[in-house]
Amino acid sequence: MAGGWARDGAEQEQIESTLEDAVQRARSEMPKGESRRHCEECDAVIPEARRKAVPGVRLCIECQSERDRKKTSVSGYNRRGSKDSQLR
Template sequence: MDDIDRACEREQLDTAAAVEAARGHYASNWEVDSATECAGCGASIPEARRELIPGVQLCVECQSAAEAHARQFKKR
């Protein structure tokens, strides 16, 4: 296993942890229905995503952008 393989594996583990954290956050703190359309761009949110993350309001792309923005903000 080389560095790229280890980085990919780490990314997968981090993503899985983030999904679990989001599930717990939305399930325990908010009783909001999952949106069928993204609050950020208006794109359709797939049923599988709505089932995996109760209360989801953003599509994958907008959620990724929001998380990247938050990481940049934390670095300051």
């Protein structure tokens, strides 16, 4: 159900495009190559199980968790369309 000048299905195409961009960004940020034995941030030993589970891992779990908390992903799209969401 498109409104105004948008054609039918435009909203779904926008949602799918945004999702695809997020997937591509996440894939590009995945570690590659040989895993490190020690964390590059704190020099803690990275357990062998983690090195096998995440090929190319560079950080220990604690440092990776902290980095993930600091990282924010902001979408430039306002899908709700309400005035309240536009003011945030």
